[in-house]
Amino acid sequence: MSQVQTQAAPATQAKEPYLSATAMRGGYGKADILHGCTLQVDMGQIAVIVGPNGAGKSTAMKAVFGMLPLREGSVKLDGEDIIKLSPQERVYKGMGFVPQVHNIFPTMTVEENLEMGAFIRKDDIKDTIEQVYHLFPAVAEKRKQAAGELSGGQRQQVAVGRALMTRPRLLMLDEPTAGVSPIVMDELFDRIIEIARTGISILMVEQNARQALEIADIGYVLVQGTNRYTDTGEALMADPEVRRTFLGG
Amino acid sequence: MDILNALVVFLNFVFIPAAAYGAQLALGALGVTLIYGILRFSNFAHGDTMAFGAAITIIVTWGLQSLGISLGVLPTALLALPFGIAATALLVLGTDRVVYRFYRVQKAAPIIFVMASVGVMFVMNGLTRLIIGVDEQRFDDGARFVITVRDFREMTGLQEGLAFRTTQALTLVIAVLVVWALFWFLNRTKSGKAMRAYSDNEDLALLSGIDPEKVVRMTWIIAAGLATIAGVLYGLDKSFRPFNYFQILLPIFAAAIVGGLGNPLGAIAGGFIVAFSEVAITYPWVKVAGYLFPNWEPGGLLQLLGTEYKFAVSFVILIVVLLFRPTGLFRGKSV
Amino acid sequence: MSTNRQASAANPWRAPIFFAILAVLFILEGTVRNGMFSGSWNTALAILNVGLISAIVALGVNMQWGYAGLFNVGVVGFLALGGLAPVLVSLPPVEGAWQAGGPRLLLSLAVGLGTLALAKVVWTRFRKGWAVALILLAGLLLYRWLFGPASTAIEANNPSRYGNIGGLGMPVLLSWLVGGAFAAAAAWAVGKVALGLRSDYLAIATLGIGEIIVSVLRNEEWLARGVNNITGVPRPVPYEIQLQQNPEFIDFAARWGFSVAEASGIWVKICYLSLFLVVLLSIILLAELALKSPWGRMMRAIRDNETAAEAMGKDVTARHLQIFVLGSAVIGIAGAMMVTLDGLMAPTQYNPLRYTFLIWVMVIVGGSGNNWGAVLGAVLIWFLWIKAEVWGPNLIGFLVSPLPAGDVKTHLLGSAAHMRFIAMGAVLLLVLRFAPRGLVPEK
The missing domain is CATH 3.40.50.300 (P-loop containing nucleotide triphosphate hydrolases)
Known part of the structure; x- marks a missing residue:
């Protein structure tokens, strides 16, 4: 990756x-x-x-x-x-922080969630967004969809992606x-390992x-x-x- | 031919007035709903903010008129509008600084904010009366009509005429422009997105480095702009009287709640739903019916409710929505 | 930060001192004649009487706000509805009005209510939106068909003098209770819909019902002659003219050194005053007793922590509905008393700024949650509100006296009346912020 x-x-x-x-x-x-x-x-x-x-x-x-x-x-x-x-x-x-609950902007699209994650950055954030999408391909497909409409696991991915946007x-x-669910949990842990490897x-x-x-x-x-x-x-x-x-x- | 005549009567007495009124309500409700979304309270002072903005605009209009400046066929008030918006923005920013910020820091209950907004309403009401008095003011100059009844009859040869007033046309055009600008701001700019983010999830917005005070200031400025524009358009269309702006508060709240408090698209839809219901229910349909069913002699005016009860219509709509869908038709903030 | 201020505020002498100041103000008003006071007992008592009625309204609002945190923005409507009671209960029957359309009118009202009830039943049983809409539409048409001719006929009955349905000719004091019942019924309907939702919704719904009740009174001429006003509402106390013709009273006045005209005015006002005091004190007594009962303890528990009370199985919404209805009933009683005092039902006088928001200033200033505070706030603010009419222009006149004569000066002098709104708003905001528990805080 x-x-x-x-x-x-x-x-x-x-x-x-x-x-x-x-x-x-x-x-x-x-x-x-x-x-x-x-x-x-x-x-x-x-x-x-x-x-x-x-x-x-x-x-x-x-x-x-x-x-x-x-x-x-x-x-x-x-x-x-x-x-x-x-x-x-x-x-x-x-430092990046992902709260346990209320960790996304539900009426905003996935992409806007990521943009808001990078709110403090003044430089170009396109690359970081692409990296997050690369890490979480499932939410990449739904980038124009409101984050609140996604499944629980995908919401967590958006939440983690949002926190990654400041390049912590x-x-x-x-x-x-x-x-x-357990399957989603395993998947999420795999992603976390991947993040740590970077x-x-x-x-x-x-x-x-x-x-x-x-x-x-x-x-x-x-x-x-x-x-x-x-x-x-x-x-x-x-x-x-x-x-x-x-x-x- | 009769069907066309019926259509013209409908357009002239129901559709056009309701559309203009709906646009005015929508602009007002947008302000209420934005403040609700960001500051999380129903702002009872919004009607009087509209009145204040309109009053300042009228004063500046008179000044411009006395200097001989005008806009030709358009009302001079359009030139004065930016001044009105600026003055109103300063006033609401000052109000936020002296009144609301204290409760925000304290994280006071929403009802305390509502009550403070009632105090603000009093003060603004007094200010408006102080500035311009309690009397009715007409300040629409320029051409009165885009199409007059006579022109329309001559043009179409129909029995019924159709009048399209400049103020109605202006209301619709300006409302479309303002709404387009607002949505462009909310959906395309970083600041606008920050506002939506703050409205969605305050804590996460803070974590993301969004400055809440800046968002609040932006909200007040936009609300002041919307309120002034709505107030001036309403005043141009129906003449300006401070008390009218207290009365319009109920339809505006109804519109905002019908659309779902905190939801801007809902506020626009709500404005038109309330306006069309109000006009349609208080309009005597006998003339339209006369063209459509020439052989039917209805006993009365075919008016469901007298115009004196037009505010009851918004109330009933409000009650129905609260009974069946308290979050509004377009999903607003949770009950 | 606020704890210190509140601790110092919990002084047992606080309330008596404020009431003493209030008494001094009224005595000055009654005895001293200068730029600030009228020196007339008639004026002082007239202010006090309306102040006491305002105090009863404030008590009702205080029950809703202080005990349950409900923000009622439609006080004017409940007050006006209560004011309808003396007209319908105590006025003599209007000749021919009942025959003109009474039964049909009652039938139409019954149809209206029946339609709503039927719609409700159909909705809860079948959940069919279209059926409900159909029932409502049919009900509305039937109602209009029954109601229109009946109201027209009643309004056509001797329109220059009457044109209204008239009263039942019963004692006016009875109508005070009826006024309370009217307001309670309206409050029940509004509360049923708007309570249990967001706290703002009740505020907005009451704002609406307030405006609608007032516009009904203004427009339904068969009810109370609309803007033509009803005059001559019977009194529970003697008329001045009767006293002035009574030799005993003439003697009595002479002994006290008053002219007969002045003495009769004062006497009548004192009679009203006593009646109002009886009502006021009874309501306070009942309220205090209720607060000390298990019911009152539950109310306070709910107010202090709604979530906890709900978790303990208390039906918060139902309790809120109770207190909202009770508070509105008190407001309705005050409304009936006010019409009785004025002898006049004038729908145009029901201005929300005066009868809703001024009352709120009274409650907040007095001390929300405290009955004596509400009474103090009401009488004090009413006194200041009335006197501001005199003091305001004087003050402005003094302030602008250095200005040269001209448009600006005239404008400022003419605008003193509007200053009252600014002052009232400022008082509300200042008290809300710096002394949120009011002059006499709750113990």
């Missing part, structure tokens, strides 16, 4: 992970949801956050994206401290397979822990807002303790 181009040259510091969110503590109201949660993703890696309901998986991701006020901890992207930036500013820094270096997906780091929250860990370079098991297990996807799958408690045997 053609490479989805990225905004900036890769960072020179090889040691530091591309995204490094450490010891995050914070919540919406007075009670904290995150209690010292750490997430790190290397360039081109797929990182998956799994865990039981209410573990703060989505919250952790929103914290990384600046949608949650943090009382402690740091968030660094490519070695740069971004903790003070708003979500919009983080988009400029190379880090793509964050909040439960991208929620509510889609050098884009992926951070995603998943309910379908087993399938997600299969494709994960690194997996984070969160429980009550803190890291319980952190390892490669393969290792987590092999760990009997993880299997028993979190993957249903």
Whole structure:
């Protein structure tokens, strides 16, 4: 496939992970949801956050994206401290975010959805649109159709495509397979692997822990807002303790 | 021949007036529906925004007339229109800054916005009265008719005449141009698409880097433009009286809801549905029937409802839509 | 940010202080004669009486807004509908009117309502759009065929004096209740359609019903003579002229040092005042009792969190309908009282700006959700509204006095009346923003 181009040259510091969110503590109201949660993703890696309901998986991701006020901890992207930036500013820094629900513009066409994804770009976006269509041929056929009329899986593809339009270096997906059929899920995971191969780091929250860990370079098991297990996807799958408690045997 | 005569009567008394009125309602409803789509409340001040825009335009028209500037056969008000739009845009932008923005930041309930818009309606109503008074004003100059009844009779040799007033022709032409420009803006420009995106999904629009305040400002400017144009055309066609613009609020809301609040195409369709129903239901059909069925002697005027109840027609349409399709015929924002 | 302000606002002396200020204003109006006050008790009491009626309207609106968050923009319609009751209930019957077309008229109205009911039944049973449309069309034609000749005949009956159907000759106080019932019926119909949808829809639907009720009153001459007005609505209190011819009253007036004409005016107004106070206090009492009952607790629970209440199985829409009907009934009662006070039913006076939006200013200023606040806001705003007629031109005259005489000055002087609208709108916006809970906030 053609490479989805990225905004900036890769960072020179090889040691530091591309995204490094450490010891995050914070919540919406007075009670904290995150209690010292750490997430790190290397360039081109797929990182998956799994865990039981209410573990703060989505919250952790929103914290990384600046949608949650943090009382402690740091968030660094490519070695740069971004903790003070708003979500919009983080988009400029190379982060892309796909919310779990309401992640498309339903009355706008597929193509317009992609255009809106690239709203902040001043240069020519035609190539990026073609790359997204190449990645998701199914929605390419429906480029003139309203996104709200597509099937669930295709909508998710539009949503991911919209986030890719800013040519992010880090793509964050909040439960991208929620509510889609197993076949569509496999297809979507294949696409995500493909995206990661182009050098884009992926951070995603998943309910379908087993399938997600299969494709994960690194997996984070969160429980009550803190890291319980952190390892490669393969290792987590092999760990009997993880299997028993979190993957249903 | 009789069928032709019936057709001419129909065109003269039903079709042309309803088309012009429908275009005026559609322009008004477009403003209401755009504000609803972006700011998410029903703007009760819209009628008085129309009145204010029309009042400023009339004042500028008088100024131009006293300077001896005119547009020949066309009304001078067309020249004054840009001034009216500019003044109205400034007024609504100021209103947004002082009134609505506060509630937007607070994320107040829609009904609070509606109530604030009622306060704004009061103020604008007072301003309009202050500027131009409460009396009726006629400000249409230039040629009165495109076709007069006599010309038409001579031209066709028919018994019935047909009058086509300049203001009616202007209304239709301007409405078509404005609607075309608006849709071009919404569907073809980046700013217009950003407006639609914001209306579709506010949070995602923010994530995509769309500046909400800019979208809101654009919306107000466009709404001011639509309101002023609608207000001036309505005033040219039916004479200007501030109170009329309060009364026209109901048909405009009916049109916007029939079409589905937040849906611009629906607002246009809604405007014509309301206008044609209103005119058709309050028109005495006896003359048309006389040509079509020469041997039938109907007892009355064949008028379903007196003209004094024309606003009841929009109300009934509104009720029917709320009963059976609360999201409107063309799928607006959710109930 | 708002919590601090609200905490300081919850002062138990707040309401009494404001009522005391109000009392001082009325005493000044009654006793001091200068550029600002009239110095006439007749004027002061006249303002107070209408203020009390406005307070009852405000109570009705406050029930809808304060208890349930319903925005009624058709207050003028419910008020006018209530005002129809004294005309139909307490006026003496018009000779010949009933014979001219009464039964046929009633039949036509029954046909109209029956058509709607039939259409509703057919729709719920069969869901056939065309059948409903057919029924409605046939019903409309039959209704028109029955109604037209009947109303024409009634209007032709002695048109210079009557031309209307006339009343039942019953006590006027009874008509106050009937007025409430009229308004309640209309509110039920509107609420049934518009409640349970988006909150704006009720606002828009009430705006419509308000305009339609007023235009019906204006145009249906057989009902209340339309723009020809109905005068001489019977009074529940003595007439001034009777008092002036009563020797005891002449003595009484002399003892207090008033002229007989002035004293009779004051006496009549005090009689009205007492009646209005009884109604006002009863409504407040009932409202407070209702609020403390389980029903009231449920209403408040719904208002505070509609979603939670719905999740607990409360039928929010049905409760909203109840409160909307009750509030409108109160407005209707006030409408009947107003016509009784004026002795006049003049459909042209029902102006939405005055009877819908001014009432809203009263409710918001007074403190939404608080009955005493609504009363305070109503009387205060009504007083200011009336006095603005005097103060406004004076103020403008003072402001423009440095200007040279000319067109601009004349225009500004002539426009003082319009300033009232701007001032009222500004007051509404300012209170809504800076003191959203009003002068007397809810406890």
